[in-house]
Amino acid sequence: MTFNFSVSPSFPNERISDWYIFNTWLQRALSLPIHLELYDSFGTQRAAIAEGKVDIIYANPFDASLLVREKGFRAIARPEGQPDEMVVITAAESPFKEIPDLKPGARVACSDDPSVNTVGRILLEPADLNAANTVEHRRETYIQVAREILRGEADVGFLPVEAFEALSSIVRRDLRVLVTSQVHVIHHVFLIGPALSPHAEQITQLLLSMHDTDKGRGILEALGARSWQAVQHEDVEFMIDIISTLTQ
């Protein structure tokens, strides 16, 4: 039986090959056939999850909630010291100096990343802005979100910090961060589904010791991580409780 591995589409495009390299390493180390399927949108990935086409996943915190509470997945590891944070950006020359300067009717550029959009919406609340009194410009990629701002087609945009920092210095020069989230408590996690449960201990140990070898460290570095750290089930339950307060 071949197991299916997927990664939340919240990583920069240049890391696609690095996730294939990770998958090759994982298959060899486990001596298990694992197929990596990357989806180009959160929607298509969620549909694959609903159809039971995912056995192991590096999930964003919002999908992790669904997978743990409704699909019987179990969290086994998370990146060390890497909470998911995001930025609300505007054009460098825009008149908005802080969030309360924004007014109803503001144009908001965003991707379909559920974590980034939920936190981004919360960061607009001090201006009393919500989905009903703003105009959302949904774009497929983070680059397109930045482009909307640069072209003056949106007033603010939501990006993960990592995606913002991956923009070229020329692009970033023409953008300005209005606010950076400091949520600290939500992060991506590795989850395994019921089909891989018999291998849970083996996979967990493999991930937790990945940084002990040069090869493992190299792959981790390429993925922007230092190491994977253990996750207790209660830590994930706590994270899910927090997320539930953000999605009301």
Place this chain on the structure above:
Amino acid sequence: MKDMDRAQVPGEAVEHTLTFADGTCRRVFVTSVETPYPHGKLIVSRTDTSGVITQCNKSFVDMSGYTEAELIGQPHCILRHPDMPAAAFADLWKTVQAGRQWHGYVKNLRKDGGHYWVYATVVPNVRNGEIVGFTSVRREASQEKILAAEAQYRSMN
């Protein structure tokens, strides 16, 4: 819970005696100084089923003015401000003990007698079908919402 220490409250302060739902009282000293909510942050804490703080994040500690050691093991009402109507907290407890989520605007009291406003959401922590505690997450509220809450609470007190 211990009374507030007047020496920890700088400047002019008004003394109040709070009476909590369990009948206990606390003497507090209140100033008019508001600490602005730190942009982008979430204040997170957990309590056991009786409302005793078991865990809190750095933003919670920073905004409260207490140290983490002073907070852990204390009832959550250590942050109760006399301007908050008792009915708001009665509604909170009734809601979360019934297994539902509560949210509302809350004026919290700091150790130095000042205050800060939050938009708070409290959820029950349900494990194996049982409520084992509560998680509270606060975020920044708009000035307009704070003014409306202030007026509403004044009319309730």
